[in-house]
Amino acid sequence: xxxxxxxxxxxxxxxxxxxxxxxxxxxxxxxxxxxxxxxxxxxxxxxxxxxxxxxxxxxxxxxxxxxxxxxxxxxxxxxxxxxxxxxxxxxxxxxxxxxxxxxxxxxxxxxxxxxxxxxxxxxxxxxxxxxxxxxxxxxxxxxxxxxxxxxxxxxxxxxxxxxxxxxxxxxxxxxxxxxxxxxxxxxxxxxxxxxxxxxxxxxxxxxxxxxxxxxxxxxxxxxxxxxxxxxxxxxxxx
Amino acid sequence: xxxxxxxxxxxxxxxxxxxxxxxxxxxxxxxxxxxxxxxxxxxxxxxxxxxxxxxxxxxxxxxxxxxxxxxxxxxxxxxxxxxxxxxxxxxxxxxxxxxxxxxxxxxxxxxxxxxxxxxxxxxxxxxxxxxxxxxxxxxxxxxxxxxxxxxxxxxxxxxxxxxxxxxxxxxxxxxxxxxxxxxxxxxxxxxxxxxxxxxxxxxxxxxxxxxxxxxxxxxxxxxxxxxxxxxxxxxxxxxxxxxxxxxxxxxxxxxxxxx
Numbered sequence: 184x185x186x187x188x189x190x191x192x193x194x195x196x197x198x199x200x201x202x203x204x205x206x207x208x209x210x211x212x213x214x215x216x217x218x219x220x221x222x223x224x225x226x227x228x229x230x231x232x233x234x235x236x237x238x239x240x241x242x243x244x245x246x247x248x249x250x251x252x253x254x255x256x257x258x259x260x261x262x263x264x265x266x267x268x269x270x271x272x273x274x275x276x277x278x279x280x281x282x283x284x285x286x287x288x289x290x291x292x293x294x295x296x297x298x299x300x301x302x303x304x305x306x307x308x309x310x311x312x313x314x315x316x317x318x319x320x321x322x323x324x325x326x327x328x329x330x331x332x333x334x335x336x337x338x339x340x341x342x343x344x345x346x347x348x349x350x351x352x353x354x355x356x357x358x359x360x361x362x363x364x365x366x367x368x369x370x371x372x373x374x375x376x377x378x379x380x381x382x383x384x385x386x387x388x389x390x391x392x393x394x395x396x397x398x399x400x401x402x403x404x405x406x407x408x409x410x411x412x413x414x415x416x417x418x419x420x421x
Numbered sequence: 422x423x424x425x426x427x428x429x430x431x432x433x434x435x436x437x438x439x440x441x442x443x444x445x446x447x448x449x450x451x452x453x454x455x456x457x458x459x460x461x462x463x464x465x466x467x468x469x470x471x472x473x474x475x476x477x478x479x480x481x482x483x484x485x486x487x488x489x490x491x492x493x494x495x496x497x498x499x500x501x502x503x504x505x506x507x508x509x510x511x512x513x514x515x516x517x518x519x520x521x522x523x524x525x526x527x528x529x530x531x532x533x534x535x536x537x538x539x540x541x542x543x544x545x546x547x548x549x550x551x552x553x554x555x556x557x558x559x560x561x562x563x564x565x566x567x568x569x570x571x572x573x574x575x576x577x578x579x580x581x582x583x584x585x586x587x588x589x590x591x592x593x594x595x596x597x598x599x600x601x602x603x604x605x606x607x608x609x610x611x612x613x614x615x616x617x618x619x620x621x622x623x624x625x626x627x628x629x630x631x632x633x634x635x636x637x638x639x640x641x642x643x644x645x646x647x648x649x650x651x652x653x654x655x656x657x658x659x660x661x662x663x664x665x666x667x668x669x670x671x672x673x674x675x676x677x678x679x680x
Contacts, residue, residue, distance in 0.1 A: 197679065238509050240680035258513040266509035272502040274431065276438040288427040289510050333506075 187371035188214040193246030206232040208395035219372040221382035224392035230375040265339040269346040271330030275319025304332040324355040341371040391417040428520025449536040452478035468549045483533040491574035492591040565660040566635040572667035579675040599632045
């Protein structure tokens with residue numbers, strides 16, 4: 184079976200003034216199809232940089248990334264994936280239904296099918312009454328829910344989430360956990376998170392990143408249940 | 422092509438609903454009204470005053486809008502992180518940039534045509550006669566100039582990290598291109614520069630876009646073109662070549678940029 188994400192010897196560095204910072208240091212990962220993987224690490228460990236490399240927002244100096252067997256630099260590799268960033272920034276001038284139409288056109292989906300998906304996803308994320316509202320007027324929670332609805336629009340096989348719970352109230356967090364639990368095993372989930380509880384509930388595999396390198400990979404249930412100790416051990420904090 | 426069209430539509434809708442764009446429309450209407458009031462106050466040569474000041478105002482507002490919108494859009498996309506929402510879809514950077522550029526250009530040309538429509542309405546209501554050159558100037562030449570200004574302003578949008586330098590650089594480049602003929606003349610004939618620098622200036626001014634070509638009245642005053650059709654054909658080709666060139670530079674600059 185083709186891996187959802189395959190990363191080989193990936194390195195990415197950037198210049199901070201005259202100092203070269205190695206943000207991702209020779210990482211190799213294999214994310215299997217329909218698995219749920221949590222990416223953990225302290226702030227500045229390289230989680231978001233790694234995700235940006237996967238999405239081709241950054242060009243790594245070394246290494247290769249494949250998404251369902253296609254090179255990440257090929258834009259068609261993103262047909263079957265969706266990305267939900269830490270802070271969802273949708274086009275504020277567009278109404279919610281226009282966002283769905285926009286995606287419908289990009290994915291070449293008919294208007295009738297777009298409307299059907301819009302209704303289903305709006306019901307799932309409790310946004311049914313906001314079709315005609317401009318996204319710029321949404322609250323943070325509503326924006327995050329709209330982000331989830333739109334990220335599921337193309338029925339992705341791979342969903343990449345970067346700290347999806349940040350800044351959400353308990354209700355918003357519960358909604359995200361419920362949706363992700365619903366999606367688990369139906370698609371590949373690759374989630375960057377700081378929450379041990381969230382990782383424990385969701386992940387079949389936890390990757391701990393430290394100083395740009397994969398410090399540890401937890402795959403068995405016992406290790407995942409004991410994530411706190413394993414995490415502190417991996418990042419050398421007592 | 423479908424993706425480019427979709428991004429262009431997205432860009433157009435976003436800007437048309439943007440308060441800054443609406444502000445530019447309001448400003449342009451006020452300027453035309455101002456030109457009309459000035460023409461009425463003068464008493465004599467009403468037609469001349471109205472048409473000449475309208476030419477100035479229409480071009481001014483169109484250029485300012487083009488520079489402002491085109492040199493800030495991609496920076497805004499990156500700063501607001503809206504770019505992640507778009508580029509995480511199956512869209513290449515080439516499709517994104519081309520779509521953005523087309524959308525922005527259509528947006529500025531739409532504003533220009535709107536002011537021109539108001540201007541034409543007033544001239545027809547008051548029975549002012551417009552020559553063929555003037556009609557061509559208002560409906561085609563300024564539009565072509567807008568495309569060129571949009572294209573070089575767009576380069577800075579993909580290169581700069583904040584609005585202010587992008588605006589300053591775009592306006593600077595506009596003034597260099599606008600006055601390139603005079604600057605070349607001054608540098609090669611009157612300045613105290615070293616002799617060996619003169620061919621360098623000549624070469625630089627030869628390869629850079631010269632916005633004097635968009636001054637239809639001057640071009641025919643100096644008998645540069647035999648007919649209006651040869652002039653418009655030349656201008657369309659000139660605009661096309663430089664716009665493609667600037668779009669390629671934008672793409673190179675955007676590809677090197679970390680998002």
